[in-house]
Amino acid sequence: MFQTEQIRVGGFDSNFSYLVRNGTDCAIVDPCGDVEKIHAAWNAAKSAIPFLKSTYILLTHSHADHVSGISLVRRFFPAPVCASRFTPLRCDRKLDDGERLPLGEGFLECLLTPGHSPDSICYRTSDDSALFTGDTLFVGCCGFCRAEPMFASLRRLRALPDCLTVYSGHDYGEFPSDSLGRQKRVNPYLSAETLAQFRERLRHLE
Numbered sequence: 001m002f003q004t005e006q007i008r009v010g011g012f013d014s015n016f017s018y019l020v021r022n023g024t025d026c027a028i029v030d031p032c033g034d035v036e037k038i039h040a041a042w043n044a045a046k047s048a049i050p051f052l053k054s055t056y057i058l059l060t061h062s063h064a065d066h067v068s069g070i071s072l073v074r075r076f077f078p079a080p081v082c083a084s085r086f087t088p089l090r091c092d093r094k095l096d097d098g099e100r101l102p103l104g105e106g107f108l109e110c111l112l113t114p115g116h117s118p119d120s121i122c123y124r125t126s127d128d129s130a131l132f133t134g135d136t137l138f139v140g141c142c143g144f145c146r147a148e149p150m151f152a153s154l155r156r157l158r159a160l161p162d163c164l165t166v167y168s169g170h171d172y173g174e175f176p177s178d179s180l181g182r183q184k185r186v187n188p189y190l191s192a193e194t195l196a197q198f199r200e201r202l203r204h205l206e
């Protein structure tokens with residue numbers, strides 16, 4: 001069973017990092033902000049599950065506020081850094097669309113979702129419990145973007161199961177996380193039906 005811990009790491013602008021584990025495998029998504037908080041969450045998880053392994057460090061994209069903690073996190077969590085194959089950063093593993101990263105008995109599916117940045121990527125847990133969306137999809141809005149690729153990326157996310165919990169890169173919404181099903185109904189960027197409508201709605205993005 002996958003378990004996700006959302007960590008308020010502060011950082012540049014109410015950033016989130018995540019600890020996601022399944023069995024004895026564990027990944028950190030977006031190592032950034034106050035790394036001591038990530039360290040504390042890791043220590044607590046390890047004391048609950050003694051053989052917990054540091055399996056991956058996953059980046060949702062290369063913007064500085066999401067990757068600022070890589071070197072500090074690697075001191076206590078020595079795992080390969082994985083990112084989209086379009087990342088401009090040096091990393092250990094470059095991920096393709098649809099690639100499956102084994103985690104415990106399940107996997108994380110990689111979805112390349114350009115728009116906010118060319119290297120934006122989302123990660124979906126194979127039990128459909130969690131979707132890590134970085135700055136592609138926020139609770140209630142989406143990241144600054146180029147309209148055309150973002151519209152296509154959001155349409156892909158919209159096709160995923162309602163039961164997924166959206167875990168984004170910043171705490172910008174009315175809740176820190178929400179079900180994808182609810183976001184499909186209430187998020188005007190996710191619910192846009194046409195590119196023209198999406199472009200119109202983007203004009204209201206602050």
Ligand SMILES: [Fe+2]
Pocket residue numbers: 061063116135143
């Ligand atoms: Fe960003």
